[in-house]
Amino acid sequence: MAQVFKPSADIILRAVILIIVIAVIVTVVSGWLYWHSGWLTDVAEAPEQPVPFSHRHHAGDLNIDCRYCHYTGEETAKAGLPTSETCMTCHSQLWTEAEALRPVRQAYTEGRPLWWQRVVDSPDFVYFNHAAHLDVGVGCTTCHGPVQEMALTYESHAYTMGWCLDCHRDPAPNLRPEGAVTAFDWRPRTGLSETERQALLEARDVHPERLTDCYTCHR
Numbered sequence: 001m002a003q004v005f006k007p008s009a010d011i012i013l014r015a016v017i018l019i020i021v022i023a024v025i026v027t028v029v030s031g032w033l034y035w036h037s038g039w040l041t042d043v044a045e046a047p048e049q050p051v052p053f054s055h056r057h058h059a060g061d062l063n064i065d066c067r068y069c070h071y072t073g074e075e076t077a078k079a080g081l082p083t084s085e086t087c088m089t090c091h092s093q094l095w096t097e098a099e100a101l102r103p104v105r106q107a108y109t110e111g112r113p114l115w116w117q118r119v120v121d122s123p124d125f126v127y128f129n130h131a132a133h134l135d136v137g138v139g140c141t142t143c144h145g146p147v148q149e150m151a152l153t154y155e156s157h158a159y160t161m162g163w164c165l166d167c168h169r170d171p172a173p174n175l176r177p178e179g180a181v182t183a184f185d186w187r188p189r190t191g192l193s194e195t196e197r198q199a200l201l202e203a204r205d206v207h208p209e210r211l212t213d214c215y216t217c218h219r
């Protein structure tokens with residue numbers, strides 16, 4: 001019987017089919033990864049800043065407390081971003097010639113603010129308050145992720161309504177002991193019994209039944 005295809009053509013055909021199959025798999029998998037990655041919600045993408053400020057360096061390695069730079073959060077709704085004065089308490093003596101710090105020195109001598117690009121910013125129709133959370137023992141890394149490991153600051157996850165509500169429905173596991181709100185190594189309590197939950201909520205005077213009312217966050 002005469003061969004329609006030479007054996008070599010058969011190999012080429014198989015190779016082409018294999019390549020098409022691989023291409024389809026790669027497209028589907030990368031599409032899935034793209035959809036589930038932060039690319040669509042800005043998560044994990046650090047915006048460019050006027051100064052390449054590193055939390056890993058300052059909060060992680062040097063162990064400077066979060067509130068040294070974000071000190072308004074304990075009393076007010078805003079945690080606030082540091083002014084050039086805060087940086088200059090150290091950098092008028094340290095790294096005084098560093099090129100990276102030129103914008104800080106300039107802002108400082110000209111007496112104008114530094115404009116940091118915002119990383120975490122909820123829409124205007126959402127009411128949020130840092131003090132309310134810190135007062136009852138909800139800590140920074142519970143909401144902002146491992147900031148102390150970030151070379152450049154990025155959004156660790158999307159701050160959706162569902163994310164807020166997950167905690168508001170059951171906040172007890174996230175209530176830290178006194179003095180631990182800025183600790184990095186604190187982990188949520190696991191396996192709490194109903195009695196332990198109630199005791200924690202009562203000790204902090206937290207009432208989850210009103211925390212899911214629309215009015216709590218939209219007022």
Ligand code: HEC
Nearest residue numbers: 066070073078079080081120121122128133138139140143
């Ligand atoms: C319950 C969750 C939660 C906790 C706890 C929390 N934050 Fe925030 N933080 C947010 C949200 C949500 C925003 C965005 C607020 C907005 O856009 O109005 C934010 C914004 C910020 C900002 C930007 C400036 C500002 O005030 O809007 C900084 C800086 C910040 N947080 C630092 C901290 C530090 C430091 C701590 C701990 C001392 C902390 N946060 C604890 C949720 C939290």
Ligand code: HEC
Nearest residue numbers: 051052053054057064082086087089090094095100101104
């Ligand atoms: C409590 C002291 C202190 C404060 C406040 C401080 N820094 Fe620093 N910073 C340091 C030290 C120490 C180093 C050098 C670390 C080293 O050489 O290993 C440093 C290094 C740096 C560097 C270069 C190295 C790097 O990769 O991080 C930059 C940029 C910087 N700081 C920016 C800032 C900015 C911006 C502020 C204000 C928001 C600030 N620092 C506030 C202590 C401080």
Ligand code: HEC
Nearest residue numbers: 053058059064065066069116117118119120140144147153
């Ligand atoms: C030495 C000063 C310094 C310390 C200490 C520090 N931060 Fe910051 N933080 C900054 C500066 C400067 C920015 C603005 C630039 C940036 O986003 O990296 C910032 C930005 C942030 C933001 C993003 C706010 C926004 O919406 O733009 C969060 C969240 C934050 N810090 C949390 C923390 C937490 C949590 C800690 C403690 C683990 C901490 N910071 C310690 C200086 C500091």
Ligand code: HEC
Nearest residue numbers: 127128129132136138142159164167171174206207216217
């Ligand atoms: C990890 C837990 C946790 C997360 C996440 C969280 N909250 Fe809360 N929130 C609490 C607790 C606990 C309280 C109760 C404080 C109290 O009773 O004084 C609270 C209280 C509040 C209040 C009431 C403050 C007041 O004075 O009435 C508002 C508003 C609020 N949260 C908004 C938000 C928003 C918006 C988000 C998401 C962007 C959010 N929270 C995320 C735990 C959380």
Ligand code: HEC
Nearest residue numbers: 122123126159160161164165168211212213214216217218
């Ligand atoms: C614990 C805080 C919290 C509570 C309680 C809450 N929301 Fe929200 N809501 C948010 C946040 C945060 C956003 C912004 C989400 C974003 O930016 O992705 C939001 C967004 C929305 C939006 C805009 C559409 C969207 O999904 O982004 C609507 C509409 C809304 N909320 C309605 C409600 C209603 C109705 C209730 C009561 C049943 C409610 N919310 C209770 C925090 C809350």
